[in-house]
Amino acid sequence: MSTTPLEHDYIGLSESSSVPRSSDKLSYSSSSSSCTEENYTSSNKACLNFKETELRLGLPGSQSPGRKPSHGLSLFGKDIENNNSNSNSNNTNGYAAPSPLKSLVSGAKRGFSDALDGVSRNWGLSINGKPDAELGKGAVLYSPRGGLDDKCKIMKEVDVLPLSPKPVQEKKNQVPALNENEPTSAPAAKAQVVGWPPIRSFRKNTMASNLVKNNDAAEGKSGSGCLYVKVSMDGAPYLRKVDLKIYSNYMELSSALEKMFSCFTIGQCDSHGLPGQDGLSESRLMDLLHGSEYVLTYEDKDGDWMLVGDVPWDMFTETCRRLRIMKGSEAIGLAPRAMEKCKNRT
Amino acid sequence: MESESKRKKESPNTAELAVTASFPDEVLEIVLSLLTSHRDRSSVSLVCKDWYRAERWSRTQVFIGNCYSVSPEILTRRFPNIRSVTLKGKPRFSDFNLVPPNWGADIHAWLVAFAAKYPFLEELRLKRMAVSDESLEFLASNFPNFKLLSLLSCDGFSTDGLAAIATHCKNLTELDIQENGIEDSSGSWLSCFPESFTSLEVLNFANLTSEVNTDALERLVSRCKSLKVLKVNKSISLEQLQRLLVRAPQLEELGTGSFLQDLTARPYADLESAFNNCKNIHTLSGLWEAVPLYLPALYNSCANLTFLNLSYTALQSGEFAKLVVHCPRLRRLWVLDTVEDKGLEAVGSNCPLLEELRVFPADPFDEEIIHGVTEEGFVAVSFGCRRLHYVLYFCRQMTNAAVATIVQNCPNFTHFRLCIMTPGLPDYLTNEPMDEAFGAVVKTCSKLQRLSVSGLLTDLTFEYIGKYAKNLETLSVAFAGRSDRGMQCVLEGCPKLRKLEIRDCPFGNEALLSGLEKYESMRSLWMSACNVTMNACRRLAKQMPRLNVEVMKEDGSDDSQADKVYIYRTVAGPRRDAPPSVLTL
Numbered sequence: 013m014s015t016t017p018l019e020h021d022y023i024g025l026s027e028s029s030s031v032p033r034s035s036d037k038l039s040y041s042s043s044s045s046s047c048t049e050e051n052y053t054s055s056n057k058a059c060l061n062f063k064e065t066e067l068r069l070g071l072p073g074s075q076s077p078g079r080k081p082s083h084g085l086s087l088f089g090k091d092i093e094n095n096n097s098n099s100n101s102n103n104t105n106g107y108a109a110p111s112p113l114k115s116l117v118s119g120a121k122r123g124f125s126d127a128l129d130g131v132s133r134n135w136g137l138s139i140n141g142k143p144d145a146e147l148g149k150g151a152v153l154y155s156p157r158g159g160l161d162d163k164c165k166i167m168k169e170v171d172v173l174p175l176s177p178k179p180v181q182e183k184k185n186q187v188p189a190l191n192e193n194e195p196t197s198a199p200a201a202k203a204q205v206v207g208w209p210p211i212r213s214f215r216k217n218t219m220a221s222n223l224v225k226n227n228d229a230a231e232g233k234s235g236s237g238c239l240y241v242k243v244s245m246d247g248a249p250y251l252r253k254v255d256l257k258i259y260s261n262y263m264e265l266s267s268a269l270e271k272m273f274s275c276f277t278i279g280q281c282d283s284h285g286l287p288g289q290d291g292l293s294e295s296r297l298m299d300l301l302h303g304s305e306y307v308l309t310y311e312d313k314d315g316d317w318m319l320v321g322d323v324p325w326d327m328f329t330e331t332c333r334r335l336r337i338m339k340g341s342e343a344i345g346l347a348p349r350a351m352e353k354c355k356n357r358t
Numbered sequence: 359m360e361s362e363s364k365r366k367k368e369s370p371n372t373a374e375l376a377v378t379a380s381f382p383d384e385v386l387e388i389v390l391s392l393l394t395s396h397r398d399r400s401s402v403s404l405v406c407k408d409w410y411r412a413e414r415w416s417r418t419q420v421f422i423g424n425c426y427s428v429s430p431e432i433l434t435r436r437f438p439n440i441r442s443v444t445l446k447g448k449p450r451f452s453d454f455n456l457v458p459p460n461w462g463a464d465i466h467a468w469l470v471a472f473a474a475k476y477p478f479l480e481e482l483r484l485k486r487m488a489v490s491d492e493s494l495e496f497l498a499s500n501f502p503n504f505k506l507l508s509l510l511s512c513d514g515f516s517t518d519g520l521a522a523i524a525t526h527c528k529n530l531t532e533l534d535i536q537e538n539g540i541e542d543s544s545g546s547w548l549s550c551f552p553e554s555f556t557s558l559e560v561l562n563f564a565n566l567t568s569e570v571n572t573d574a575l576e577r578l579v580s581r582c583k584s585l586k587v588l589k590v591n592k593s594i595s596l597e598q599l600q601r602l603l604v605r606a607p608q609l610e611e612l613g614t615g616s617f618l619q620d621l622t623a624r625p626y627a628d629l630e631s632a633f634n635n636c637k638n639i640h641t642l643s644g645l646w647e648a649v650p651l652y653l654p655a656l657y658n659s660c661a662n663l664t665f666l667n668l669s670y671t672a673l674q675s676g677e678f679a680k681l682v683v684h685c686p687r688l689r690r691l692w693v694l695d696t697v698e699d700k701g702l703e704a705v706g707s708n709c710p711l712l713e714e715l716r717v718f719p720a721d722p723f724d725e726e727i728i729h730g731v732t733e734e735g736f737v738a739v740s741f742g743c744r745r746l747h748y749v750l751y752f753c754r755q756m757t758n759a760a761v762a763t764i765v766q767n768c769p770n771f772t773h774f775r776l777c778i779m780t781p782g783l784p785d786y787l788t789n790e791p792m793d794e795a796f797g798a799v800v801k802t803c804s805k806l807q808r809l810s811v812s813g814l815l816t817d818l819t820f821e822y823i824g825k826y827a828k829n830l831e832t833l834s835v836a837f838a839g840r841s842d843r844g845m846q847c848v849l850e851g852c853p854k855l856r857k858l859e860i861r862d863c864p865f866g867n868e869a870l871l872s873g874l875e876k877y878e879s880m881r882s883l884w885m886s887a888c889n890v891t892m893n894a895c896r897r898l899a900k901q902m903p904r905l906n907v908e909v910m911k912e913d914g915s916d917d918s919q920a921d922k923v924y925i926y927r928t929v930a931g932p933r934r935d936a937p938p939s940v941l942t943l
Contacts, residue, residue: 209719
């Protein structure tokens, strides 16, 4: 065993490390490694974010250590509250105003992997709370990816709705490249360490499957914090507004709308249809059309009125301009097409 | 007590007479039957032969921490009247896939022995044992008084085995199936409880996935009037849950099913009132896929909650904070790190009685997303919850200063399990190793029984542990230490050490062999991916015949290296059921 400090050994770089990789990589929860890559490419998303209008987004290597400005003050010994939307800042935790120092710490996290690559084994370069002197170094470490910083400052306050799909794509393109440059970058290495972190298989698999589900839902989402659309219901005296961002599938939206308009809704629906991920199930649609007087429709970007449930949720949230709870009689014309679509899907 | 045994040494006959005259065996047995603690009973049995005899006849419960430390024959020979058995099998690291499959710990031989010697067996609690459907069928058919089955982290069985239990165990009061490697082919097992069956008090199938027949479940819940614990699985919807709650208002522990549903047929109000009607619920879990929309239905129930398990619910900080405001009596809390520091701050502010906190990572394998908790959350909890004594905390960063503050606030830690998820990570502010953090823990928390360390650690951590952790019983170490000295400090220093598990540390033969005498006073030692050689293991095995030294070889590894070593004391001799990958030296 080499005498090098252990912090470099865990990845298995050291030849004497006997952590087996080949067979165990397979036995190791494969869902988690696929999950890792998926997260890596879409890591802009706070994947478990259901309702919060604050999106927590970040770049590879970004992390938000302290959240409270007050803590930040003591940690970094410097007033960081004034640093907002700095071109180098990418801290988007939605709590405290981001700071360049925090981004350095996060950028330095990237540096940690860099360090392991043999670029530098000096811990001083990687994670350091001291300001000024190390600022330069940290910035240097982070600069190859500086391009990302500028484009990816996706924060709640900033209205970048039209621009946001782009950064996501760019990031998607860049991130795999990052991965290639660093064969032993942290995520890949994690997949090699069997049984770490020490979490029971059952829990690991349950969380991994939840994550995949949420990632599917999260991918393609625009970066803005909220997406309010008007909801009108035929016969109701006033309109409502809902934030589509707080729901992750049609079921949630549907139940929320029913709660909202329960005083007006007459029809009752059975709920034994199991909803699919991407849209309404056939039985649900049947319920809506036959059991209830009302049908949920929306106006899309082209100005057309569409039946809610045809397209994947994320596409729906991107194209929906407003919602209308239409009387069933008016929606009959839409029915056959929708039913066919349902049948094709299920 | 002591004087009697002394007298016995001087003149056995008079002493025996004296004891028999003043304390007939029957009385002694009755007195001893009131003793429940296993440790007390062990002590009692060592006093003298009479007491040993009385103790063995009066004992009805036995706890075996390592199923290979003793054999079924030895057990049944010593204790003739056992009604309740707790058995633990595989080393703990098997939970993390570090133990080869078919390693052993099969329950069947034990069941066969029990069928012969303990036909009136009532309770069986198994952890990390290999359990087959045949074994479950055997169990169901051979023990007419069987009441309680608890399986935690076991594997090898399917829902067919559960069907056998449900069908045949007429007196069953408890069926508790947790986090097992179970082959879940269908939920029909639940329908196997006969209509005449009414004795169930505890039913936990939260970790199964298949749908069960909800009508059967409803009927079961209706007729089991003593049902106190009901933990259903994800397939049970909110609507179905409401119907169950209405039929079991006496419930004390509830594990909900999916908390995400389109509540069109049943208004939300019904659900809320069903919860309100269950006034005795003190433990709540499940809440799979909870959407914040329906959480307020729980608010009233939360007032009396002492244990809230949200470890499968990805709640964000805001919605979690809103929930936790309603839980002032909380003593135990399990959450996902999606609640983040802010959520933990809410805990600190609202739960002054908190004693146990476990924070699990929602996404342990991704470093890139900003998620999870930091040292700040932990510190916030420590300020608000001074009674905290059990913590399991998964985080991505930590500082020595934070840990020092935490233990200063909460010096009564008995279980301190800190997992900084990146191996070998130093204090992220000072860049130093985390030695001082764990030093502070062992120096301040004199009652510490269990410790798991992580982060960048030198031998200094282990010097501290050896020097200060005088009550430490279980120590888990991974990716830490610098030299053999580290492990040696622990082996030399911790008098009460029972379980030591080490992985990926630079400890070698010298360290291993320094604990020669120590291992007989411990339950077990696990060392994997360290620097131990086969020869050292052979030497150890030779010198210590009452230890089993088992080596698990990895494919394609160096022949001289002992990749995984598991050493444990035993009176049963080397085991004969090891698979080929496990070498018993």
